[in-house]
Amino acid sequence: MPVTILVPGIGWKAYTWMLDSALEMQVKEIRKVRDHIEHEIENLFVLLRGKNDALARSLNSAAGNKGSIDYGSLRQSIDSLFDDTESLHSITLFGRDGRALVHRDRPAVGKGTAAGIGQGQDFSGMPSRPEFVVPMHGRNYFGTPYRGEQGSFFVISVPVGPKSAPLGVLSASVEVGGVWSEVEKRLEDRGALIYLVDSRGVLLNSSRKIGRPEGTLLTNLNIVRRLIAQKDRNNSERYEGLHGEEVFGTGVFLEVLAWGIISEIPVKHITGPILKALIPLLALGFMLFSVCAAFGIWLISRVLKPIGELSSAFASVSIGDYSREMAPSSVAEIDTLASGFNAMVSAITQRKEALRNSEEALRKSETKYRLIHEISFDGIIVADIESCIIECNRSAERIFGYEDGELNGKNLAELMPQEFRERHFAGVRRFCETGKTHAQGQIVELQGIHKNGNIFPIELVISNFDLNGKMVFTGTIRDITERKNSEESIKHMAYHDHLTGLPNRTLFKDRLEQVLLRETWHKRTAAVLFLDLDRFKIINDTLGHAFGDELLKEVARRLQKCLREGDTVARLGGDEFTVLLQGVAHVDDIPLVLEKILNTIKRPMTISGQEVLISTSIGVSIFPDDGQDSDTLLKNADTAMYRAKSEGKNNCQFYAPAMSTKAAGYLKMEHRLSKAIDNGDLTVHYQPEVDTKTGELVGVEALVRLMDQGDGTLTPPGDFISVAEETGLIIPLSEWVLRAACEQNKAWQSAGYPPITVAVNISPKVFRQKNFIQTVADTLRETGLKPEHLELEITEETMMGNTEETIEKMNAFRELGVRFVIDDFGTGYSSLSYIKMLPIEMLKIDRSFVHDLSTSSDDKAIVTAIIRMAHSMNIEVVAEGVETEEQVAYLQSIGCDKLQGYLLSRPVSHDKFEELFKEPICINKYLKDAI
Known part of the structure; x- marks a missing residue:
């Protein structure tokens, strides 16, 4: 039986293998045709480029003789190309101006012009044709096929002379059939029909006559449509061919030429020989099948009878009858089964007797040991x-x-x-x-x-x-x-801060509510303190979160040491802490605790070997005066804390009802800012920067304002920037200002005004955004402003922390072409240690030093030292806040580079700023008087 299955299987396998081999051979042949055509095309380019030196010398010589061209020499060089290949139909040499200098046809087709200047040929508009324009840019040109009176042709062109400055173009018309004439005979001997189509499916040429003229559209054939649509490099299928008979078709696509090559072989030429070879194998299979079938019928009848008897015996055993015994059989396999059955019945009988004897003993011991060992x-x-x-x-x-x-x-x-x-x-x-x-x-x-x-x-x-x-x-x-x-640990985690180990908000509120019940019963006072660390976000962002975590732990330890036993300090999250003072005998005692906390926190801390200074702002609410429940007391203490922040930080404030009104204003401002960009409530004003020596307008600083759409009232940045910083709205706000400033500067330049730089303030949070460099680059590209006309102003706080990352980012901006300016110089931290490491082009002296120049010798000394230090490092200096002519005179005398301030102009809208372009005398007069 396996043989009867195996033989047809082998026959089918042989058939499919031989068919696949024949088709694979067809694919290989058509690939050879493709390779031959690609090789012929490449040879044509090589032949044309081989005449480059001779033609270039003739054209160069003509240029030296002021137009005298040796046409004989040119014709001789061109005519020699016809001897090298039969594919060329005609050749034309064009000059640099697109004029045909020499046109030659293959002698068998026509004769070249006597004068050699292309008479009778239509070369009008040649300077704009691709076969001339592409080579004149130093590249070879390959044209799409076209139909002529004598067949299908295509044009190739190469530059003459150096590619960077071609002297002319050598162009040739090539017959499509010529590029594969050498392989036609071999293809016909194999019985295959091969034809070429272009990228539209138009017939270009075929290996033999097919009854359809060249130029016929063959997209009715599925293989042609799929070949030009999918650009398959190995596309085979079975279909009705061009001669109306069923064929195996194989197509390949020439990507360089955008041609398709299709080969068709009649199906009968492939399957006929295969089937003829397989007939003996099929006959052998049929004969084996007949023999096996007869033998199988005899074998089945010999085996079925003893198997039936054995099945009956097994049925008896299944119902508990063990008296049945099987007789020996002449069939070895059946005899083995019968012996095994008899042995099985005997073993079962003996085992049942043994089991009956041990069952009682097992039952007695089972109860004793089962539960112990389960x-x-x-x-x-x-x-x-x-x-x-x-x-x-x-x-x-x-x-x-x-x-x-x-x-x-x-x-x-x-x-x-x-x-x-x-x-x-x-x-x-x-x-x-x-x-x-x-x-x-x-x-x-x-x-x-x-x-x-x-x-x-x-x-x-x-x-x-x-x-x-x-x-x-x-x-x-x-x-x-x-x-x-684990339960105790989970309970502790549920009620304690995982970082500091302090009680969390849940446990703090629970203790607060218990204290309120107790103090209400005893008619005593309690206080809730709400603490928020000053500048913690800057330290955390610059020195890293691990550093910030260690700082929070140290703050927690210090707070615990400031309190009595029974008082509670908790961490609500981030850099916010709360303190519960219970059993306060006198309200006057609370300031003593507050002073102790402020002094303890602001002592220098050493974290990971680095000393850091930090302070805290504290808000206080008193029970029962400021609230009767935990939520109210916490909310009012939080409100008082924000008042402490606004009062300059590092201080404490007791809650007053008026603070709630201010807190509501804060939330209103936050809501207004979140809608400002979409509602069009933001506008940019511009304040000029002038050259101290010439008085020329050289730059402008972009300053954002929040505008009321109803009455046009402007809100200065001091009233909303801090809210934007704390809420994170500073990021979209800064991106909007950056784009608006770049668009406006580009608009001024497009209007014909002299190009100036525009400076945009960038906060530390915005600067540290991972995509900030890409944001600036995209803005410059989309607005069309050149990078050298943009300056980014950063404060000294921005430079703190990860110096390597800051330098890397600033160097990336330098490579982009954007300059950096340090704003409010002299008021930040570690100024000198950072400025010498960073790629800074300019710094702005803070207005606090400029304001008292005429009266303060200390400010004069500071400003003079800053300018000298900056100039020694090739850094320009801008003085902010210039308001008097005396300040101008002094700043000019010590070499300050640029000035900015109300004396020159207040920040104005973009349309009013254009007047400063038109009337520079308004900017120069103070400088002239000072000089």
Whole structure:
């Protein structure tokens, strides 16, 4: 039987293999055609480029002789190309101006012009044709096929002379059939029809006549449509060919030429020889099948009878009849089965007798040991009515710390603490009287006592049963120490801050509510303190979150040392802490605690080897004056804390009702800012920067304003920038200002005004955005403003922290072409240590130093030192806040580079700023007077 299946299988496998081999050979042949055509095209370009030197010398010579061209030499060079290949139909040499200098046809087709200047040919518009324009840019040109009177052709062109400055173009018309004439005969011998189509499916040429003229559209053929649509490099299928008979078609696409090559071989030419070769194999298969079928029928009839008898015997065994015995069989396999059946019946009979004898003994021991050994992890103890342990497993001994066998004979009371023993004995007595236990079958949590005296929690399940006529108890015991520890840990985590270990908001409110109940009963005072660390976000962003976490831990330790036992300090999240002062005898005592906290926090801290300074702002609410419940007291303390922030930080403020009004204003401003961009409430004003020496307008600073759409009232940045910083709205706001400033500067330049730089203020939070560089680059590209006309103003705080990252980002901006300016120089931190490392082009002296130049010798010394230091490092200096002519005179005398201030112009809208372009005298007069 396997042979009858195998032979047809092999036949089909052979057929498919031979068919695949034939088709693969067809694919290989058409690939050879493709490779031949690509090689021929490349040879044509090589031939044309080979005349480059000779033609270039003739054209160069003509240029040197002021237009005298040696046409004879040019024709000779061109005519030699016809000897190298039969594919060329005509060749034309064009000059640099697109004029045809020489045109030659293949001698067998026509003769070149006598004068050699292309008479009779239509070369009008040549300077704009691609076959001339592409080579004049130094590149080879390959044209799309076209139909001529004598067949299909395509044009190739190469530059003459150097590619960077071609002297002319050598162009040739090539017959499509010529590029594959050498392979036509070989293809016809194989019975294959091969034809070329262009990217539209138009017939270009074929290996033999097919009854369709060149130029015929062949998109009715699926293989042509798929080839030009999908650009398949190996596309084969079976279909009705061009001659109307069924063929195997294979197509490949020439990506360089955008041509398709299709080969068709009649199906009968491939399948006929294959089937002829397979007929003997099919005959052999049929003969084997017949023989096997006859043998199978005989074999089945010989085997079925004893199998039926054996099946009947097995049926008898299945109903418990073991008296049946099988007779021997002449069939070896059946005889083996019969012997096995007889042996099986004998073994079953003997085993049933043995099982009957051992069943009683097994039943007696099963009850004793089953419960002990079923559960190995939990401890199991069996005790009698007197609480004496008569059996236990190893887990019970391990739980209580005893060695193997030590527990047997001990009283259960020895495994429990003293306070549980009386309760245990009472339960035993109750069972003796009533036959019931109150905890039977229930899980009970108790305490056990270890052999070493340690007390630990356990879970106990009690049951009772009869053992050989005596009532016994069994206890299943589990050590739950780890679970209890985990529960305590989870409970602690639920009510404590994981970083500092302080109570969290939930536990703080719980304690606050308890204190309020107690203080209300005793008519005493309590205080809630709300603390927020000053500048923590800057430190956390610049020095890293790990550094910030360690700082928060240190703050928590210091706060705990400032308080009495019974007071509570909690961390609500981030850099916010709360303190609960209970049992305050006198309200006047609270400022003493506040002063102690302020002084403790502002002491220098050393974190990871780096010293840092930080302070805190504190808001205070008093119970019962400022609130009767926890939520109100916390809300009012928070409001007071924000008042402390606005008062300059590092101070404390007691709550007053007026603060709630201000807090509401803060929330209103936050809401207004969140809608400002969409509602068009933002506008940009511009303040000029002038050159100190010439008085020319050289730059402008973009300053954002919040505008009321109703009455046009402008809100200065001091009233909303801090809200934007705290809420994160500073990021979209800054991006909007950056784009508006770049668009406006580009608009001024497009209007014909002299190009100037525009400076945009960038906050630390915006600067540290990972995509900030890309945001600036995209804005410059989309607005069309050149990078050198943009300056980014950053404060000294921005430079703190990760110096390497800051330098890397600033260098990236320098490569982009954008300059950096340090704003408010002299008021920040670590100015000198950072400025020498960073790629800074300019710094602005803070207005606080400029304001008293005419009266303060200290400010003069500071400003002079800043300018000299900056100039020694090739950094320009801008003085902000210039308001008097005396300031102008002094700043000019010490070499300050640029000035900015109200004396020159207040920040104005973009349309008013254009007047400064038109009337520069308004800017120059103070400088001239000063000079």
